[in-house]
Amino acid sequence: MSRRFPLYFGFWHKLGVYAVRVYAAAVLLFLILPIFVIIPLSFNAEPFFSFTPEMLRLEPEAFSLRWYRQILDDPNWILSIENSFFIGICATIVATVLGTIAAVGLASPAMPFKRLITALLLSPMIVPLIIIAAGMFFFYTRFNLVGTYTGLIIAHAALGVPFVIVTVTATLVGFDRSLYDAGLGLGANPIRAFKDVVLPLIRPGVISGALFAFVTSFDEVVLVLFLAGPEQRTIPRQMFSGLREQINPTILAVATLLVIVSIALLFTLEFLRNRSIRLRGASVE
Template structure:
């Protein structure tokens, strides 16, 4: 079965396949530098380059010593713990607040909708160095600089826009008559929202939470401004390692972060397809 329209001529086909080829080339351009990190992390020598033994596939030239160094170094252990603590709590706060904001913005009776949407999405638009500097001067008034609370709140503020975007996209296909039907049958607004709305938009909520977690997990600028020595995260430790002591342990950590990112992307794709199936069933 021909997937192209019958009016396609030679130039239409050239444009279609040319665009597809360009997309693959751009993807290759973006992925190759990332993929090179993975074999370099198994370098037996303390270098950021391929040795002759690695190029000749000598087993002695490969080692997992840099992966074991991660769990032998107290600084890396602390940074891993902090990244997960800050990331999880920031994602939870961002998911709750972002979902509430998205539901409010999707209401047809919401006044000044565009203004509030632009205001809530501003952390994605304003340069991060400006956001970090503003938060630093604001947090000093409340003694939040150098604390877990301040860092979690700052990371949650960065994650909220991603939750709003994903949940709003999910709500665009939501039939509000289902919510109104629950109200008309005697359920309270909260019960209707919990039992009707949340199950239908759950994939978007989870996707937004994962985006918020990744945003927090990858953030370094805010950590440089707001974190103390006890709150350094993985990106902050990698930044320090590049300045103080360069060794392939950084590459090993980067490889683990790539695996985490790939796992989250697969999860997001699964949730996207599940959301589409639910939307098709509802229709």
């Protein structure tokens, strides 16, 4: 049975370990608590953004599902939900294909100007979104893409590609390239060797990158404000409009649903991470 601390740990070492753990838990609680506060508020029977005395006394009549029902009754929310999933899924497919191809190319030792190309491909993660949105707006106006689904999908895919590149590249670090060469040596063409040999081994990284790309698209509001028309409004755009035009706890209900979706995606990413580690033959603690 393994010891909790190394033998050379004294009193101050152990105290330091516990202090770091308590500090980390406090920081995590400080960051997460404001997010989870919205969950009980979304069940408020009254149109308030604060806890009522009845809610604090846990009276049943103080809680209601009226704001969740209002989501289904409001055509603007239904449209924004449909748009968010449609644009997010389409942008994720485009970003995953392009990002995976780019990552495989960058992993090749024969790739010239690798650092420069990597920096250019990852620049959307660094450049402020307001600059990207303004540049895309003026560029898209030349091609009549402003206010179209195609324009939004391309823009969101551009933001998702760097996340796919990062995750797939991390997976390719432990990939044995001799397996790919063996596939070629056995008569498979490059596409067949990639599909049958490389892709199954890097699939966890590809799926993780796709999830990151989807979350990036699903949560994006700056590009939507610049590029979307009335028919392309997404959930973040609708929430932004609701805070400015008509404040009611429907926004909290939608935010609660988004938190649940985010938690589900985090568990999925953790599962894929553990699976990737197992595929590499490493032990998972």
